[in-house]
Amino acid sequence: MATINPYINFNGNAEEAFSFYKSVFGGEFASIVRFKDLEGPEFPVAANDANKIMRIVLPIGGNTLIANDVPESLGPVNENENRSKISVSAESREEAETIFTGLSVGGAVEMPMADSPWGTSFAMFRDTFGIEWTVEFDPNSDGRA
Numbered sequence: 001m002a003t004i005n006p007y008i009n010f011n012g013n014a015e016e017a018f019s020f021y022k023s024v025f026g027g028e029f030a031s032i033v034r035f036k037d038l039e040g041p042e043f044p045v046a047a048n049d050a051n052k053i054m055r056i057v058l059p060i061g062g063n064t065l066i067a068n069d070v071p072e073s074l075g076p077v078n079e080n081e082n083r084s085k086i087s088v089s090a091e092s093r094e095e096a097e098t099i100f101t102g103l104s105v106g107g108a109v110e111m112p113m114a115d116s117p118w119g120t121s122f123a124m125f126r127d128t129f130g131i132e133w134t135v136e137f138d139p140n141s142d143g144r145a
Contacts, residue, residue: 001091002088002089002090002091002095002099003062003063003088003089004086004087004088004089005063005064005065005066005086005087005088005089006063006065006066006084006085006086006087007066007067007068007084007085007086007087007134008065008066008067008084008085009067009068009069009070009084009085010053010067010068010069010070011069011070011076012052012069013069014052014053014056014067014068014069015032015053015056017067018053018056018058018065018067021058021060021065022058025058025060027058027059027060028059029056029057029058030057030058030059030064031055031056031057031118032053032055032056032057033053033054033055033056033117033118034050034051034052034053034054035049035050035051035052035053035054035069035071036050036051037054038054038117043117045071046071046072046073048072049069049071049072049073052069052071053067053068053069054068054069055067055068055118056068064087064089066087066134084132085124085132085133085134086131086132086133086134087133087134087135087136088133088134088135088136089136089137089138089141090135090136090137091137092137093121093137093139095137096113096121096123096135096136096137097113097121099135100112100113100123100125100135103125103127103133103135104123104125104127104133105128106127106128107125107126107127107128108125108126109123109124109125110124110125110126111123111124111125113135116136119138119139119140120136120137120138120139120141121136121137122134122135122136123135123136
């Protein structure tokens with residue numbers, strides 16, 4: 001069965017926030033990926049976004065807290081609005097595709113289900129009710145993001 005984990009967007013301070021969360025909850029980061037780590041001909045990165053967090057993951061108990069910094073080219077996150085996504089971690093690629101296909105009906109797909117640069121199958125979208133979701137399957141995971 002799939003698990004659900006919070007996914008938070010930040011305006012450039014994801015690492016600072018997650019260092020704070022780590023100090024409170026303990027544990028170790030499962031992943032830290034910076035935009036510059038993925039830079040290449042098909043993924044150019046602006047100099048002012050290079051050291052920002054593309055993905056940071058902190059396991060907390062049986063769940064996972066996930067976040068990224070929003071690149072400046074996409075505009076700032078409105079901190080007075082919900083700036084979180086619901087992240088679903090599927091147990092199989094098929095389950096991920098089924099969940100993505102079902103939840104995205106009538107919504108707006110930002111990133112269709114595809115292989116991600118960090119080695120998972122990943123999709124990102126807003127459902128028909130305006131809720132933002134990510135769906136992911138990690139073949140090297142125990143079902144958590």
